[in-house]
Amino acid sequence: MKELDQLRAEIDRVDEELFKLFFKRLELVSEIGHLKKKEGLPVTDERRESEVRERWRSLARAYGIPETLADNLLSTMFSVAKMREVNPSEKRKITLVGYGGMARSLASLFKLAKHEVVITGRSQEKSQKLAIDFNFTYMPMPQALQWGEIVILALPPEGVFSENVTRFLHLSKDRVVMDILSSKTRFFGKLEEMSRQMGFRFVSTHPLFGPYLNPVGEKIVLIPSETTGDLEEISEFWRGVGLTPLITDVDTHEKLMAVVQVLPHFFILGLSSSLDLLSRELNVDFSQFQTTNFREIYKIVRRVKELEPVILEIQRMNPYAEQARRLGLRELNTLFSTLQEEKK
Known part of the structure; x- marks a missing residue:
């Protein structure tokens, strides 16, 4: 047992050295984060991540360590590193309307960035629970919409246009108001008209990620309206919480989502x-018989099945969805026919 104890003590020493090195790596990451912010660079550098991942795999092979261990460790390191890079230029007062999965995801980002956040919504109980989870504050809707500099409607379409929200939106005059709806064609014009009538600054957004915590390094689409004003200010806000803003217009957004959402989700x-x-x-x-590729698929x-209601909503509302599905079915039929011919 003495030899076993000695080996375990040596492992403990190695573990401590590992954590010292992890700490040093994260300190360097923080320095890089400050430089990126100074130069206006996004948190995520996909080319650099690919280079580092390949280097880790090469080192794993050289030292006889499974590449999957290197991949899993590095994925965690990337995630933690990106959180260390979150560094907003100023603290903002944010009103988050909603308490679902995406509201929780955004709340986690705002917590990392140390913004002041108020949660509100139709259900006081659910709003308060989300507020407590992140040590934020709950306010009733009227007070919350007056309090925040930035108002984010983290709601489905029926929530955004419910009387609970629309009758109080005028209280957000001169504030920035954003929705996070996945499909825009039916709703962008309505919100833009409301912004003209009520005097708030409207910009439509679409987070290009699902409802999970701390999505640092992901992307968010910004679609400016006639009332948006300084778009760079809003872009800087999202960069400050660790997201990369992509700017486009409504029609281009819907075409892009037909490619990256409608078609793959239809097949899935x-x-x-x-x-x-x-x-x-x-x-x-x-x-019990899943291949590596099948397991990932x-x-x-x-994950898609868990989000089926939202995904079906996009299928119904995207104006290019039918075209995407028809094309997808055509290509599947072509492939099916080709394979049937080969059998003959």
């Missing part, structure tokens, strides 16, 4: 149903 929902049906027809349980399938 179909794949989900097909996997269940085929496994029943063949009377097999695939849970199935993670995405499950």
Whole structure:
């Protein structure tokens, strides 16, 4: 046992050295974050991340360490490093309307950036719970919309245009008001008209990530309106919480979402149903026989199924959705026909 104790003590010493090195790495990351901010660079540098990941894999092979361990460690390091780079130029007063998954995700970003945040919504109980979770403050809707410099409507369409919200939006006069709706065509014009009538500055946004905590390094689409005013100020706000802003117009946004959301989600929902049906027809349980690729695909399938109501909403509302689905089905039929011909 003495030898075992000695080896464990040596492991403890190595662990401490590892944490010293991790700390040193994060200190360097913080310095890089300050330089990036000074030069107006985004938190995420995809080219650099690819280079570092390949280097770690190479080092793993050289030292006989599984590449999957290197990948998992590095993914965690990237996530923590990006959080260390969050460094807003000024603290803002933010009113977050809503308490669902995306409201929670945004709240986690604002917590990292140390902004002042008030949570409000139709349900006082749910609003207060989210506020308590992040040590923020709850206010009733009228007071909250007057309090914040920036108002974010983290709500679905029926919430954004409910009487609970619209009857108080005039209290946000001179504030910046943003929605986070995934589909814009039906709603952008309505909100722009409301901003003209009520005097608030409207910019539409679309976070290009799902409802998970601390999405530092992700991207957010900004669609300016006639009342937006200084768009750079709003871009800087989002850069300050660790997101990369992308600026476009409504129609281009809808076309892009037809490519990156409508078409893949259509196939994934179909794949989900097909996997269940085929496994029943063949009377097999695939849970223990998953290949590496299938395991990764199935993670995405499950994630998409969890968000099915939102995904179906996009399928119904995107003006290019039918075109995307028709094209996708055409290509699947072409592939099916090609494979059938090869059998002959």
